[in-house]
Amino acid sequence: MSAITIADVGERKRIAAKRRDLILSIASPLGLLAAWEIAARFHLIDVRFFPAPSSIVLALVSAAQSGELLDNTAVSLERLIFGFLLGGVPALILGIVMGISRPVRAFIDPLIAATYPIPKSAILPLILLIFGLGEMSKVVMVAIGVFYPIAINATAGVLQISRIYLDVGQSFKAGRWETFRTIALPGALPFIMTGVKLGVGLGLILIAIAEMMGAKSGLGYMIWSAWETFAVERMYVGLFMIAIIGFVLTLGLNELERWLIPWKTNS
Amino acid sequence: MEDKLLIKRDGARAAAAARPAKIRIRNLHKHFGPLRAIEDVSIEIAEGTFFVIVGPSGCGKTTLLRILGGLEQVTSGTVELSDAAPGRPHYSMVFQGDSIFPWMTVWDNAAYGLRMRRAPKDEIEHVVRQWLDRTGLTRFAHHYPHQLSGGMRQRVSIARAFANDPEILLMDEPFSALDEQNKTILQQELLRIWEADKKTVVFITHSVDEAVTLGDKIMVMTASPGRTKTIIDVPLERPRHVLELRHDPRYGEIVYGIWGQLKDEVERARD
Numbered sequence: 354m355s356a357i358t359i360a361d362v363g364e365r366k367r368i369a370a371k372r373r374d375l376i377l378s379i380a381s382p383l384g385l386l387a388a389w390e391i392a393a394r395f396h397l398i399d400v401r402f403f404p405a406p407s408s409i410v411l412a413l414v415s416a417a418q419s420g421e422l423l424d425n426t427a428v429s430l431e432r433l434i435f436g437f438l439l440g441g442v443p444a445l446i447l448g449i450v451m452g453i454s455r456p457v458r459a460f461i462d463p464l465i466a467a468t469y470p471i472p473k474s475a476i477l478p479l480i481l482l483i484f485g486l487g488e489m490s491k492v493v494m495v496a497i498g499v500f501y502p503i504a505i506n507a508t509a510g511v512l513q514i515s516r517i518y519l520d521v522g523q524s525f526k527a528g529r530w531e532t533f534r535t536i537a538l539p540g541a542l543p544f545i546m547t548g549v550k551l552g553v554g555l556g557l558i559l560i561a562i563a564e565m566m567g568a569k570s571g572l573g574y575m576i577w578s579a580w581e582t583f584a585v586e587r588m589y590v591g592l593f594m595i596a597i598i599g600f601v602l603t604l605g606l607n608e609l610e611r612w613l614i615p616w617k618t619n620s
Numbered sequence: 621m622e623d624k625l626l627i628k629r630d631g632a633r634a635a636a637a638a639r640p641a642k643i644r645i646r647n648l649h650k651h652f653g654p655l656r657a658i659e660d661v662s663i664e665i666a667e668g669t670f671f672v673i674v675g676p677s678g679c680g681k682t683t684l685l686r687i688l689g690g691l692e693q694v695t696s697g698t699v700e701l702s703d704a705a706p707g708r709p710h711y712s713m714v715f716q717g718d719s720i721f722p723w724m725t726v727w728d729n730a731a732y733g734l735r736m737r738r739a740p741k742d743e744i745e746h747v748v749r750q751w752l753d754r755t756g757l758t759r760f761a762h763h764y765p766h767q768l769s770g771g772m773r774q775r776v777s778i779a780r781a782f783a784n785d786p787e788i789l790l791m792d793e794p795f796s797a798l799d800e801q802n803k804t805i806l807q808q809e810l811l812r813i814w815e816a817d818k819k820t821v822v823f824i825t826h827s828v829d830e831a832v833t834l835g836d837k838i839m840v841m842t843a844s845p846g847r848t849k850t851i852i853d854v855p856l857e858r859p860r861h862v863l864e865l866r867h868d869p870r871y872g873e874i875v876y877g878i879w880g881q882l883k884d885e886v887e888r889a890r891d
């Protein structure tokens with residue numbers, strides 16, 4: 354009896370806390386924008402470098418009307434999604450297999466450890482050389498960025514699964530596939546989600562860099578060409594769009610995490 | 621193989637002894653490198669017996685159970701389990717401490733064994749419902765383990781093992797992490813559940829009280845390396861009531877007798 358009431362109160366508290374977290378996480382960027390607008394209006398900051406958000410909104414509207422904004426955003430998002438799939442899916446599989454199989458781990462681990470510290474932006478020229486100026490080079494850049502955090506976290510996630518759960522699986526005669534599906538994957542999922550979030554963040558950084566250097570479309574290109582023509586408002590429009598994408602992706606991934614991992618207590 | 625077995629008849633449990641052996645362990649040795657965990661253990665456990673193993677910590681009792689459960693290999697000797705009825709598993713294990721999957725609901729945890737052996741859907745539905753009911757978990761079927769108390773989580777673990785409908789239940793100190801009240805309640809529930817269909821149980825504990833409360837036969841193990849010190853019959857009638865038992869003068873006598881056997885071993889284990 355008492356257990357049910359305690360669980361209910363706990364549940365209600367958790368829902369209230371979730372709602373509060375959501376409100377706070379929307380309030381902070383809005384507050385920053387308001388402060389910026391006021392500072393620009395009263396010339397507390399140099400509007401040549403920090404134009405008021407309202408003038409940026411005007412630039413955003415005109416960029417949106419010309420279709421330029423939507424096209425560039427769509428192109429960047431497309432590269433991000435394909436890159437995420439190209440890097441994330443193999444990373445997930447390899448990471449879990451590394452966690453399960455000691456020999457595979459011994460074989461692959463040094464390769465990951467040796468290549469992981471190379472700054473991903475530093476290999477952009479090489480990627481451009483190999484894949485040319487087309488779509489593939491941008492997609493590959495994102496894929497490389499996404500690959501490491503997901504692979505590393507998936508391995509760590511499998512390795513931290515308590516031995517007793519594997520004993521239970523063995524005791525109930527779970528086969529290889531069932532052990533993977535019912536123990537290794539769900540047990541590692543909280544870690545994998547952390548890897549996915551890190552990977553998406555890195556992917557966003559790398560897509561911007563790649564588009565500045567070797568592209569004729571995308572938000573990174575838009576920002577770079579704005580710099581070249583000193584169209585500061587347009588530059589901010591590009592930055593703003595990237596920030597929005599990052600923000601929406603983070604919210605979406607947090608929701609996905611709550612849905613995928615309902616047993617995680619502190620989400 | 622069963623009918624050829626010769627089982628020592630010993631008065632009080634003659635009826636139980638007449639039943640065929642479910643588990644036969646012969647000259648079992650288990651070494652971990654230089655460490656001799658179990659040395660020359662031979663026991664026969666009749667079908668339907670609640671067999672309890674007590675011993676000082678580190679005496680190899682958990683290792684013995686893990687060998688029975690197929691989680692460890694023997695160094696030498698044989699372990700025979702009589703053939704399971706077709707479609708039924710040999711054994712299910714209730715582990716010490718938290719072993720239910722945090723990522724599954726109570727229902728999915730209880731259904732795990734049946735799903736792993738691909739039982740038909742309606743059978744799973746029926747059996748799991750029945751066991752959640754018997755363990756008082758029906759209302760918590762869709763809760764996750766982190767929403768339950770320690771006592772309830774251990775009940776889920778028991779429901780998972782029983783729902784699998786094994787020939788033999790292996791229980792490794794299932795109540796040792798619980799507080800005294802919860803332990804007493806769960807012991808009573810286990811007795812009630814067990815007395816309903818009398819499966820063969822091998823139960824590990826370090827508590828002499830628990831051993832006498834639950835067991836038909838109690839094997840006392842020596843300190844490391846683990847050997848059989850003695851096997852004692854518990855002539856207390858069933859059904860048993862955990863609290864009423866403590867009134868019974870025979871209960872105190874049996875507990876006292878086992879302590880006499882165990883005392884030296886506990887002291888040796890401390891050296």
